[in-house]
Amino acid sequence: MHILLIEDDRKSAERVSRGLTEAGHVCDVLDDGEDGLFQAMRNSYDVLVVDRMLPSLDGLAIVRALRAAGRKTPVLFLTAVGGIDDRVEGLDAGGDDYLVKPFAFSELLARVNALARRPPTVAEQTTLQVADLKMDLLRRRVTRGQVEIDLQPREFTLLEVLMRNEGRVVTRTMLLERVWDFHFDPKTSVVETHISRLRAKIDKPFDTALLHTIRNVGYSLHAPR
């Protein structure tokens, strides 16, 4: 996957670029806003990772210019400003996701992966399948093998997010944002509680486990390897 990183803090840029390369991606790094916009327009990248504060042209302006030119390349914003308005501003400008510094690299990687492989026509998909676990989005039914599984509405959304990211890591923060619309860090085990309830329904009664915990990072749903 070809990723463009526009980040003026050299140390942070090096670390992210090394990490992405190690994860098997190709990563270009630029430290200037105008150069970044120029490259993003010229080449076709799979994902842009853009710092909010940049010399010559800030991150918001880059993304606005890209979107105005009709480019739909997914954008992940990075920022040191953890303000509540900044996320909304970033998404309003046309950003697709948002990550506040300092972050764990695994969090960045998970989000970049989720952005890049986002199916272009999400709405058209009506069924999801991972191994023998099937989800019918129209009738809101879940089955594993021949067994029908009864899920609470929130558990259904949780499973849907995990199934759409089959084989990829979904972090705890991503789940909080996408399943519960929580944009803060809860002090209780909201995610763990619901994951364990879900696991009890989709994994426990069956021979093989599909839902895996990735320690210190998040969760991943995939067929046994």
Added chain:
Amino acid sequence: MRRDSLLRSTPFRLAIVFAGMVVMAFVATGVAVDQLLGWELRQRQDQAIRETYTVIANAYGDSDLTDLLETVETNVRATREAQRVFAVTDRNGRILRGNVGAIDVPEGWSDIPGNVIGLAPELSYRIFLGVVDGHRLLVGTSRAELDSLQEILVSSLAWATLLVALIGIAGGAWLAHRARYRFAAVARTMNAVSQGQLSARIPLIGRGDDIDVLAQDINEALERLERTVEGMRQVSADVAHDLKTPLNRLRIAIDDALEKHRRGGTVVVELEEAAAEVDRINGTFEALLRISQIEAGSRRSRFVALEIDAVLASLVEIYRDVAEDAGDTLIFETHPASGPAIRGDRELLTQMFANLIENAIRHCPRGTSIRVAAVRAGPRIVVSVADDGPGIPEIERDKVFRRFYRLDKSRTSEGSGLGLSLVKAVADLHGAELSVEDGRPGTRIQIVFSAPWTGERAPARGTD
């Protein structure tokens, strides 16, 4: 230096300007009075001369000079020191009677010095000369009396002017001194404040004059400044204190890792511990930042109409299993349904109620029952989160919303001590009243939203 500053003092300058204006007014009045009075006096003098002349002239009858001469003689005798002058001549111009030495004046009115009529030259006279049957008759009055009257007038006006000027300057100096004394008090206070003594206040004399009013305004501004600075000082002290602990733990974790590495061991556990501490420090910073951004109020521009019931129902649904795992029960009551009620920020309200519910779950022992309720009372919506846990002592209830305040003084329990500060900031942003009450037993936190009464009163509906 002292005189210099006196000259620059505003009240003194005002006094000088006023004194100058009064002096000018006095001089102008003096000149006018002098002119008017002089003219009036001359009119009267002329009239008196003409009357005397007429009386004397009438004494002449039937070509008989005797009575005329006698009248002149009588008048001359009644005159003292040539105050008034008279003369009558024969048809050849020789002086027959009178108290003058010469009569070399034209007919009619004339103003002449004394030597023209054979008297001392420093005297001056107003003369009327007429002819009675070929005899020239002269009647006149000295101008000395008139002149001295005018002199008295001018000199008394001059003295009065001088006195006014002196009183003006002295009064100005006194006022300036007094004002300077009070301005000096203001300056002293401001100096003290700028040197960090924020509790300094300007003394008031209690007369309610303009300087007092100004001083009071300044004092009120200082009061607010002192409170704000005190608040900030408190927060920074708390921040420093609350960051010391995790920084210290971080240091220990790193030291342990280095030590272990030296002995050839693996350091994964220590590094994980260090990362966790960094996350904790970052969490504290982010919470502080978030609180101050909420307090800044810019978020209000993003308010939308929302149903509190829906926000609460969704939270209770999310947390019911969490509470169950902690051995607690969480229930939600709403009556009557509050409908599309308030304008607010869904994200912040969600976090606020989540904080309250999480507090109840975390700080109460197993078996606690937590009740979330939304009750409509007229135009207001009362939301409460109550538990039957250990409760908060009455004296601590006002303090729990302070930043970094924790009931657990040893600070061994998890938590930043910022959760309730955030709750307070969000409530304030929404103009809601926040209070902690005795749950009898336990704690009851109440948030009262004042919302316009928009929807119909819906039938009571229980949702748990």
